[in-house]
Amino acid sequence: MPIFQISNSKLSQIKEKDIDLEKDIQMITEENLETVFGLRFVKSEFALQKFRIDTLAFDKETDAFVIIEYKRDRSFSVIDQGYAYLALMLNNKADFILEYNERTKGALRREDVDWSQSRVLFLAQSFTTYQQNAINFRDLPIELWEVKAFDNATILYNQLLSPESKESIKTITKNKTIESVSREVKVYTLEDHFTVNDNIKNLFSALREKVLALGEDIEEWPKKKYIVYRARQAFLYVHLQQSQIKLYVIIHKSKLNDPKEISRDVTKIGHFGGGNTELIFDKTEDLSYIMTLVEQSYRASKQ
Numbered sequence: 001m002p003i004f005q006i007s008n009s010k011l012s013q014i015k016e017k018d019i020d021l022e023k024d025i026q027m028i029t030e031e032n033l034e035t036v037f038g039l040r041f042v043k044s045e046f047a048l049q050k051f052r053i054d055t056l057a058f059d060k061e062t063d064a065f066v067i068i069e070y071k072r073d074r075s076f077s078v079i080d081q082g083y084a085y086l087a088l089m090l091n092n093k094a095d096f097i098l099e100y101n102e103r104t105k106g107a108l109r110r111e112d113v114d115w116s117q118s119r120v121l122f123l124a125q126s127f128t129t130y131q132q133n134a135i136n137f138r139d140l141p142i143e144l145w146e147v148k149a150f151d152n153a154t155i156l157y158n159q160l161l162s163p164e165s166k167e168s169i170k171t172i173t174k175n176k177t178i179e180s181v182s183r184e185v186k187v188y189t190l191e192d193h194f195t196v197n198d199n200i201k202n203l204f205s206a207l208r209e210k211v212l213a214l215g216e217d218i219e220e221w222p223k224k225k226y227i228v229y230r231a232r233q234a235f236l237y238v239h240l241q242q243s244q245i246k247l248y249v250i251i252h253k254s255k256l257n258d259p260k261e262i263s264r265d266v267t268k269i270g271h272f273g274g275g276n277t278e279l280i281f282d283k284t285e286d287l288s289y290i291m292t293l294v295e296q297s298y299r300a301s302k303q
Contacts, residue, residue, distance in 0.1 A: 005152060019125065019149040026070050028155065029123065029147075030055055036157055037121070038233065039066055042103050048095055051088050058100060061234070061274055062223055064117035065089060065096055071124040078131050079169075079178070082120040082142040086181045089118060116186045117224055123147050127160060136162040137169040139187040188222045196240050203245055203281060204238070210291050211236060214298050225272040235301035236294055237273030244282040247290070248275025249297035258293060262286075 004011040019025055026044070033039045039057040042065075046053040055068035067085045089096055093110055100108050119141040127144050135142055144160040170182050194201055211229055212218055219230045229236040237248040249256070253265040256277055264278045271278065275297075281290050 003150065014150045014152050014154065017149050017151050019147070025123065025147050025149075025155075026054060029068070029070075033057055037066075040104070042100050046099060048088060048092060051085065053085065056096070056099065058104075059117070061228070062117040063112060063114045064119070065100075065113065065115075066119055066121060068121045068123065071122055074124070074126070074128055074131075076131075078122055078127075078134050078142055078144065079140075082122070082140075083175070083178050083181050085120050086118055086141065086185055087177050090115060090181060090184055114224060115184055117188075118185050119143060119187075121145055123157075132160055132162065135160075137167055138189060139168050139170070139182070141181075141185050141187050186224075188224055190220075190222050190227065192224075193222060193227060193240050196242055200240055200242065200245060203284065203287075204240055206284065206287055207238070207245065207281060207290070210287065211294060214295060218298075223273070228273060229298075231298060231301045233301045234274055235297040237275050239272045244280050246271070247279040247281055247294065248273055249277050249279065249293060250275050251297050251300050252276045256293060256296060260289060262289075263293065 003014045005014050029036060030041055030044055033041045033055075037057070038061065039059055042056040042058055043053075044055055046056040053067050054070050057066040057068060058064070059066050067089065069081070069085070093113070093115070097108050097110060097113065100106055121143045123145045125148060126146060132144065135144060146156070146158045146160060148156045148158070150156070169178060173179070193204075196204075208220075212220065215231060217231045221228045221230065225239065227238040227240075228234050229238070233250075235250050239246040239248075248266065248271060249263075252267070253263050253276070256263055262279060265276065266278045267276050269278075279290060279293060281287070
């Protein structure tokens, strides 16, 4: 789809230009990991055994490592390479933790890392139809991101999402590497959070419909302990419990327009996911008011 620039009511097409993924885009991505992906940069060109990982990052929300690879060659297998990187990490956890601690001056321990939420990101200017079809599984810890540069100094990062699939890669493969990784790494879905009663499910369904209707830019990411909703950045964390739903928004209580004063400051209280302010949702009649608070968080995430 062509992109145009407006000047005095006239449109001029913004042309795409070639980029050096392994040089220019890697440098730009690493310097802006927090902005683009919400990740913490750990190491560039991390070498271990016969592998060289382009970018090693850490997801502070999920306490998991993320491996990023930049590809120019369109013939690589996203499945084989992705699982090879994950197997490397799971078999050498101490090396990854040591690298993190040395580079960030941190004190990360093996038990601090949620290895089950590890993932691999492949970045390329484009992917083949075969590569896109290869990720059509519900439990694949691999993401494909197209990166395109334009002649007006603009860069687009676009995740390629496969059609929703109920097929598990574990049911169609006997690859020992995939089987080994799949025993430890898990991609979570909404269904993993539906161990609650029907009342909570119905409350969540009504809430989810309203949240997704806030804007076409909203993404839904089920994690291990919560479900996160993102626009430009994460703005809502949802934790389903048996008697209520806990919501966490990014606006501090002191800046939230909350005339009913149902919010709670949790900046110094441990909780699942991010967010500074907690809301409790347990009655259908509260949905409209809850959404006025969630919408404030959504708008704040776009500023």
